[in-house]
Amino acid sequence: MHATTPERQEKGRAPALAPSTKPPSTSASSSCCNPREAPDPALLLRTVLGSSAWTAGERRGGGMGSFAKLARRAVETDAPVMVKIQELLRGATNVMSLAQGVVYWQPPESAMNKIEKIIREPAVSKYGSDDGLPELREALLEKLRRENKLTKSSVMVTAGANQAFVNLVLTLCDAGDSVVMFAPYYFNAYMSFQMTGVTNILVGACDSKTLHPDVDWLERILKQDPVPKLVTVVNPGNPSGAFIPRPMLERISDLCKKAGAWLVVDNTYEYFMYDGMEHYCIEDKHIVNLFSFSKAYGMMGWRVGYIAFPSEADGFHDQLLKVQDNIPICASIIGQHLALYSLEAGPEWIKERVKDLVKNREVLVEALSPLGEDNVKGGEGAIYLWAKLPDNCSDDFEVVRWLANKHGVAVIPGSASGGPGYIRVSFGGLKEEDTRLAAERLRRGLQELVTDGMIQ
Numbered sequence: 001m002h003a004t005t006p007e008r009q010e011k012g013r014a015p016a017l018a019p020s021t022k023p024p025s026t027s028a029s030s031s032c033c034n035p036r037e038a039p040d041p042a043l044l045l046r047t048v049l050g051s052s053a054w055t056a057g058e059r060r061g062g063g064m065g066s067f068a069k070l071a072r073r074a075v076e077t078d079a080p081v082m083v084k085i086q087e088l089l090r091g092a093t094n095v096m097s098l099a100q101g102v103v104y105w106q107p108p109e110s111a112m113n114k115i116e117k118i119i120r121e122p123a124v125s126k127y128g129s130d131d132g133l134p135e136l137r138e139a140l141l142e143k144l145r146r147e148n149k150l151t152k153s154s155v156m157v158t159a160g161a162n163q164a165f166v167n168l169v170l171t172l173c174d175a176g177d178s179v180v181m182f183a184p185y186y187f188n189a190y191m192s193f194q195m196t197g198v199t200n201i202l203v204g205a206c207d208s209k210t211l212h213p214d215v216d217w218l219e220r221i222l223k224q225d226p227v228p229k230l231v232t233v234v235n236p237g238n239p240s241g242a243f244i245p246r247p248m249l250e251r252i253s254d255l256c257k258k259a260g261a262w263l264v265v266d267n268t269y270e271y272f273m274y275d276g277m278e279h280y281c282i283e284d285k286h287i288v289n290l291f292s293f294s295k296a297y298g299m300m301g302w303r304v305g306y307i308a309f310p311s312e313a314d315g316f317h318d319q320l321l322k323v324q325d326n327i328p329i330c331a332s333i334i335g336q337h338l339a340l341y342s343l344e345a346g347p348e349w350i351k352e353r354v355k356d357l358v359k360n361r362e363v364l365v366e367a368l369s370p371l372g373e374d375n376v377k378g379g380e381g382a383i384y385l386w387a388k389l390p391d392n393c394s395d396d397f398e399v400v401r402w403l404a405n406k407h408g409v410a411v412i413p414g415s416a417s418g419g420p421g422y423i424r425v426s427f428g429g430l431k432e433e434d435t436r437l438a439a440e441r442l443r444r445g446l447q448e449l450v451t452d453g454m455i456q
């Protein structure tokens with residue numbers, strides 16, 4: 001992949017995938033603010049009639065005549081790539097998706113049966129403890145000890161790992177702080193920084209062969225003054241599917257510790273390991289680990305994740321609690337019960353499903369082969385392959401659109417993750433039979449792309 005220097009990423013981010021969502025500067029708002037200009041009669045009418053005379057678009061601040069300005073924090077945050085892909089899919093017919101990071105299975109049947117029995121209990125409809133249901137937290141502490149060897153961590157249950165990440169950014173970073181991530185990065189983590197005003201995002205490169213982060217670069221960047229506040233990695237990675245070996249993560253941790261930076265490790269794909277590789281976690285007073293129920297237990301829509309944070313870090317919990325209390329208050333109670341019951345099914349239940357993904361991965365690696373063997377990477381863990389498009393395809397979103405419209409298959413453009421000219425292919429969302437059908441389309445599309453280009 002392209003070497004991604006911090007300078008390039010800071011000053012000239014990957015090209016936007018679609019026209020910017022920045023609102024047009026409205027003549028109404030400027031005439032409103034400038035007393036020397038004659039007032040817009042339509043505005044006067046609205047003032048008389050009140051805001052109910054506004055159109056829905058205007059109320060959102062996106063249309064003509066809005067008095068109010070949208071926050072720069074939000075406006076300058078990247079648009080969510082999955083929403084763009086969903087729009088693309090809505091416009092096309094009969095498209096198979098290898099785009100979204102999902103799994104095809106449902107939560108454990110035994111857990112679903114138990115949920116049915118408690119749905120009408122009054123406690124399910126009330127708020128619960130901000131930190132999470134006590135019985136779930138207890139089960140998670142036990143799971144963290146037994147499976148992840150984390151013994152000095154406390155736990156907070158969140159509405160998924162994405163909300164956990166936003167909680168952490170708000171708890172650990174101030175607007176204006178610098179933070180570190182590595183490209184290709186998880187797009188939602190990048191957006192979490194952007195929308196909280198942490199816009200000094202230093203993006204390091206990953207090795208073009210292994211997709212492992214450039215730790216020598218990290219060593220240099222952590223000597224900056226002021227020191228970056230936080231370093232984050234996903235292991236195994238989204239979108240790369242690469243797995244950071246323990247000695248490398250330990251070195252990253254040591255560098256962060258020495259510099260006084262937080263290290264946030266997103267373990268959303270802890271169970272999605274292949275070819276005999278074993279997931280691990282590391283623990284220290286500057287390390288925070290994130291987890292999710294979404295993929296492991298097929299619980300994407302139930303919104304449950306959790307944060308394992310260092311018990312000994314002074315004030316951590318008190319500050320985290322303020323953020324939690326203002327965003328979800330607590331994760332959905334019924335979702336937390338399902339999580340608790342799913343834990344009873346345990347890792348064996350997950351592994352049984354994950355092992356079948358190996359076939360999907362194989363089928364899709366083959367489908368990507370027109371791009372050349374050396375251009376297809378990842379898939380050591382998680383549910384992703386990361387593939388380089390031919391050199392003349394720097395507009396990866398155009399390729400994605402073409403693949404969907406002409407060949408009926410959707411993938412994610414790499415530029416959403418700071419990797420323009422690449423695509424991310426997910427092998428978790430379809431059963432083997434459907435994966436084969438989608439793979440056939442992908443192969444045909446890529447073969448045509450390589451030999452003839454994007455013929456409409």
Ligand SMILES: Cc1ncc(COP(=O)(O)O)c(C=O)c1O
Nearest residue numbers: 101160161162238268292294305
């Ligand atoms: C690395 C990573 N973190 C977090 C999430 C979001 O997980 P959740 O559904 O728990 O919010 C995803 C989902 O794709 C992910 O890939």
